[in-house]
Amino acid sequence: MSAQLDFAEIKQLKQKAAEARRLVVETVHHAGAGHIGGPLSAIDMLVSLYFDVMNINPSDSKWEDRDRFVLSKGHSAIALYTVLAKRGYFPIEELSTFDEINSRLQAHPDMNLLPGLDMSSGSLGQGISAAVGMALGAKQLGKAFYTYCMIGDGESQEGQVWEAADIAVKYKLDNLIVLMDFNQLQQFGWDGTDGRERERPVTSPAERFKAFGWHTISANGHDFQQIIDACNEAKEVKGKPTMIIAETIKGKGVSFMENQYLWHSKIPTAEELKIASQELMAGV
Amino acid sequence: MSQLLQVGEKASMRDVFGEALLNITKKDTKAVVLDGDLANSTKTDIVAKGNAAQFLQMGIAEQNMMGVAAGLASVGLQPWVCTFASFITKRALDQITVSVAQPKLNVKMIGAYSGLLTGCTGKTHQGVEDVAIMRSIPNMVVLAPADGVELIQMMEFAHQYDGPVYIRLARDEQQQIFDAETHRFELGKGLFVKEGGDLTIITTGTQTERSVEAARLLEEQGINASVLHMPSIKPLDQEAIVKAARETGAIVVAEEHNIIGGLGSAVAEILGEQYPTPMIRVGVQDRNTESGKNEELLKKYNITPADMVEKAKEVLSRKR
Ligand SMILES: Cc1ncc(C[n+]2csc(CCOP(=O)(O)OP(=O)(O)O)c2C)c(N)n1
Ligand SMILES: [Mg+2]
Numbered sequence: 001m002s003a004q005l006d007f008a009e010i011k012q013l014k015q016k017a018a019e020a021r022r023l024v025v026e027t028v029h030h031a032g033a034g035h036i037g038g039p040l041s042a043i044d045m046l047v048s049l050y051f052d053v054m055n056i057n058p059s060d061s062k063w064e065d066r067d068r069f070v071l072s073k074g075h076s077a078i079a080l081y082t083v084l085a086k087r088g089y090f091p092i093e094e095l096s097t098f099d100e101i102n103s104r105l106q107a108h109p110d111m112n113l114l115p116g117l118d119m120s121s122g123s124l125g126q127g128i129s130a131a132v133g134m135a136l137g138a139k140q141l142g143k144a145f146y147t148y149c150m151i152g153d154g155e156s157q158e159g160q161v162w163e164a165a166d167i168a169v170k171y172k173l174d175n176l177i178v179l180m181d182f183n184q185l186q187q188f189g190w191d192g193t194d195g196r197e198r199e200r201p202v203t204s205p206a207e208r209f210k211a212f213g214w215h216t217i218s219a220n221g222h223d224f225q226q227i228i229d230a231c232n233e234a235k236e237v238k239g240k241p242t243m244i245i246a247e248t249i250k251g252k253g254v255s256f257m258e259n260q261y262l263w264h265s266k267i268p269t270a271e272e273l274k275i276a277s278q279e280l281m282a283g284v
Numbered sequence: 285m286s287q288l289l290q291v292g293e294k295a296s297m298r299d300v301f302g303e304a305l306l307n308i309t310k311k312d313t314k315a316v317v318l319d320g321d322l323a324n325s326t327k328t329d330i331v332a333k334g335n336a337a338q339f340l341q342m343g344i345a346e347q348n349m350m351g352v353a354a355g356l357a358s359v360g361l362q363p364w365v366c367t368f369a370s371f372i373t374k375r376a377l378d379q380i381t382v383s384v385a386q387p388k389l390n391v392k393m394i395g396a397y398s399g400l401l402t403g404c405t406g407k408t409h410q411g412v413e414d415v416a417i418m419r420s421i422p423n424m425v426v427l428a429p430a431d432g433v434e435l436i437q438m439m440e441f442a443h444q445y446d447g448p449v450y451i452r453l454a455r456d457e458q459q460q461i462f463d464a465e466t467h468r469f470e471l472g473k474g475l476f477v478k479e480g481g482d483l484t485i486i487t488t489g490t491q492t493e494r495s496v497e498a499a500r501l502l503e504e505q506g507i508n509a510s511v512l513h514m515p516s517i518k519p520l521d522q523e524a525i526v527k528a529a530r531e532t533g534a535i536v537v538a539e540e541h542n543i544i545g546g547l548g549s550a551v552a553e554i555l556g557e558q559y560p561t562p563m564i565r566v567g568v569q570d571r572n573t574e575s576g577k578n579e580e581l582l583k584k585y586n587i588t589p590a591d592m593v594e595k596a597k598e599v600l601s602r603k604r
Contacts, residue, residue, distance in 0.1 A: 033404035033575075074408070099404045101576030101584060107406035122408030123371065124344050154321060157343035188323040188332075190341050262324075 003232065005052075005225055011284075013224045016086060017047045018284045021253045022277050023082040023095055029273045031099040034107065035265040037257060039079035041183040041221070041248040042150060046083040048227040049148055058088040061115040067145050068134045070119040072127025073152035073181060074108040075265075081105050081114070089116035125158030127151070128178060132164045135176035135241070146235065149178045153201055154186025162212070168241040169213035176241040177234040180205055181221065183250035185261045198261050209243040221246030253280050289432045289460050296457040298396060300432035302327030304439050305364060309338040314360065315443065318353055320346050320367035326396040326453075328366045350376035350391075354383035357390045362443070368402075369395030369411030369452055373418055385423045385448050392442050393418075398428075398452040399490055399540035400568070400585060406575040411452070412568050416545020418450045419518040425449040425471065426518040428489030433462040434515055437469035445471075454490045454540075456578065461493060474521035476528075480508030483596055483603070484528035486537045488514045488547050491587065495538050498592035509536075509596060520550050526559045534603040535563035536595050540587060543567040562602040564595045 005013075020043050028034040050056070054067040071080050078098060085092045090104070097103035104113040108122025118134070121127040131149035138145055151161060168176055182205060190199040206216045215237045219226040227246065234242035250264070251257030254276040268276060289295055309315045309331055321344045323329040332339040342349035346367055353363035365372065372395050373380070384391045397403070398411035418426045427442075427449065429435035435453070442449040461477065477492065478499050487495040492513045499509040512528050514520065529535055535555065537548035548565030555561050568585050582588045 031404065099406075099575045101574060101580040103575070107404055107575040108408045110407075120408075122406065123375065154344050157321075157345045159345060159347060186344065187321050187325070188319065188329065188341070189321060189343075191332075191336070 003229070005228065010224055013047055013051060015284045016051060017043050018253070018280050020047060020079070020082040020086060022280045023092070024078050025254065025268055025273055025276045025280070027078055027082070027095045027098045029268045029270070030096055032267055033099045034078055035075045036268070037185070037250040037260070037263040038073060038076040038152065038181065038183070040252045040254065040257065041250045042073070042076050042079045042181050043083070043252070044222045044224065045150065045179050045181070045227055045246055046079055048224055048231070050083050050087045052228055053231045054148065055145065058116065061089060065143060065145050068118045068131070068147045070127040070131040070134070070147070070149040071109055071121055072131070072149055073124065073155050074121030074127065077105070077107065077109045080109065084114070084116040090114065124152065124155040125160035128161055128164040131176060131178065132168045132173065135168070135173040136171055138175055139171065139173070145175070147176050149176070151178060151180050152186070153180055153182050153184060153205060154189070156180065156205060165209060165212045165214065172239045173241045174238050177231060177244065178241065179221075179244045179246050181248050182245050183248045185250045185259070185264070187261070187264045189261065206243070206245045213240060215240050215242040216245060217242060218245045218247065221248035222252060255279060289464060291460050291463050293460050294457040295432045295460055297429070297432060297435055297454045298327040300435055301394070301439075301453055302330030304436045306331045306334045308439060308443050309335045312362070312443065313338070315362045315364060316340055316356060318342050318349050318363050318365045320344060320349050320371065322367050322396070326366045326394070346371050346375040347379050350379035351383050353391045354379070354387070354389050357384075362390050362392065364392040364394060366394040366396060368409055369398035369414040370409055373411070373414040377417060381421055385421045388423045388447050390446050391448050393448065393450045395450060395452045397455045399454060400573055400581045401454065401456050401490070401540070401578045403455055404575045404577070407573045410573050412540070412542045412573060413545065414452055415517055415539070415541050415547065416549070419550065420545070423448055424518060426452075427516055428452045429515055430489060430492035430513055431458065431460045431462055433460060433464045433467055434469055437467070438515065441469060441471060452489060458490060459493050461496065469515055472516050472519040472521055474512050474514045474516070474524035476510055476524075477513050478509070478511040480510045481532060482508045483534035483536065483600055484510040484512050484532045485592065485596070486512045486514060486525065486528065486535060486547065486551055488517055488539055491538050491540050494587070494589050495592065498538070498589035498596070501589055501593050502596055507596065507600070514547060517547055517550065520554070522554050522558070525551055525554050529555055529559045529561040533561060534599045535561055536566060536592060536599055537563065538566040538587065538592050541567050542570055544570050562599050562604065564599045566592050566595050
């Protein structure tokens with residue numbers, strides 16, 4: 001993994017992310033259910049992790065020394081599924097079974113059903129504790145793998161997130177790298193002031209995690225170079241866990257979904273799917 | 285809203301709930317609504333829009349929300365804590381026990397999206413253990429309405445009652461069973477919605493509609509079933525259960541819940557001690573559930589009217 005990505009590498013990642021986003025919108029439309037805004041804001045980070053940062057082997061998904069990933073904001077499962085499918089963990093065609101009965105692609109990740117899922121999640125706040133356990137486990141076992149985790153900014157209202165944050169510092173988990181999808185929206189939240197529809201988080205998550213003893217990095221969560229640089233920096237940090245506050249746009253890539261809280265979980269119509277697909281593929 | 289709920293028509297419980305809750309907050313400034321960032325799913329957004337001063341957004345933090353509710357109740361307010369059944373009864377369970385139920389504080393707990401039919405959200409969001417959990421807690425009242433009319437009456441009861449009440453709600457549209465003019469919800473009382481001599485289907489909540497349908501299917505086959513609807517799961521109408529067992533000699537208990545700990549268990553506890561009678565429980569058979577469409581889920585997890593017909597015949601073959 002070169003520190004500086006060249007033009008061709010960036011272009012490839014962009015292409016993959018655009019295709020993954022198109023698959024997210026298409027799959028949710030097809031299923032008639034699911035979340036959409038949060039998955040779209042997470043895609044660029046997932047593509048960076050699975051196509052560049054993480055040490056994994058899709059043909060041996062249970063490899064003991066692989067890097068781990070926990071999607072703590074489990075409602076964005078469809079984003080992870082599309083990226084895993086594109087990375088070769090299972091056939092892309094299987095995405096069409098998302099949310100259906102008997103499918104391996106459950107509404108929220110089930111680690112016993114689908115290859116490539118290191119943890120089950122869906123109830124917010126729980127995944128980050130499991131990620132702490134994986135990183136602590138690696139230390140106990142003397143293993144060198146890293147544990148990555150993604151949390152939502154709304155999710156960080158759960159007390160459990162801060163319980164996990166505390167223990168991660170206590171045990172000096174420098175093998176734990178958490179990315180916060182800082183899109184500044186949740187499902188409903190609070191009415192906004194100053195003419196804003198919804199209120200933004202009142203305090204800075206970077207300052208909060210710093211106060212808990214974490215190394216924090218702020219990055220643009222839609223800039224591949226910045227995401228990958230942040231992960232590389234995190235891997236070099238000794239003696240404490242890292243929180244990457246990734247500034248993102250909920251609904252990223254589809255003009256009428258961007259920054260609209262009601263697109264947290266709304267089903268695109270056939271017409272909306274068409275427009276979304278055009279917009280997403282136009283950039284690449 | 286209650287005027288609009290006609291027998292036989294479809295209505296979604298969450299819409300009825302949101303409107304009824306708005307009415308309660310408008311009548312009573314002490315009633316406050318607490319949301320765990322799900323207002324547009326549970327329909328407390330109707331209160332957020334209609335009476336913002338009595339709507340408190342607690343964020344995605346159910347444990348704290350329940351503790352805050354206990355504090356609000358202790359100073360004389362009546363908090364209505366609303367989130368999914370799954371999160372309220374499991375994430376905030378210790379807070380419910382220690383901060384609300386043990387001191388018998390006046391907190392109303394709403395478990396939205398209970399049961400299996402939760403809009404394709406899967407097992408983390410389905411609520412098929414809530415009754416088992418909540419009925420095991422001293423001081424807790426546990427209620428499950430069959431339709432919108434009954435829900436409104438239950439909410440009025442809960443509003444008048446001083447103490448913890450848990451109400452389990454469904455997400456989707458269903459048929460209205462009760463007539464607002466004649467139906468009366470009463471704490472601790474069951475209701476025979478159909479009388480027949482061969483066996484009794486004891487049921488609750490959303491399963492009552494399907495139980496009535498099962499009784500109709502049985503009738504086509506010459507079998508007459510009573511249907512005993514239990515809107516009050518705790519306290520439970522022991523007398524009605526024993527009466528049904530004595531008069532029909534065979535019992536099916538059906539519910540959109542795990543067979544462990546739910547209404548079926550409650551009925552078995554009573555019959556086991558007071559009037560042993562052949563019985564079968566229809567419900568989720570103690571296994572993980574999943575995402576899927578409503579009809580497919582009911583079928584896979586064996587709680588359709590056709591499943592109940594089959595179980596009714598089985599229990600009849602064991603009737604003494
Ligand atoms: C414990 C728990 N409470 C509530 C929910 C319902 N829920 C799912 S997503 C969501 C909002 C999450 O917001 P955020 O973490 O900011 O995610 P994003 O914006 O990336 O979608 C809520 C309240 C849940 N899944 N788990
Ligand atoms: Mg968010």
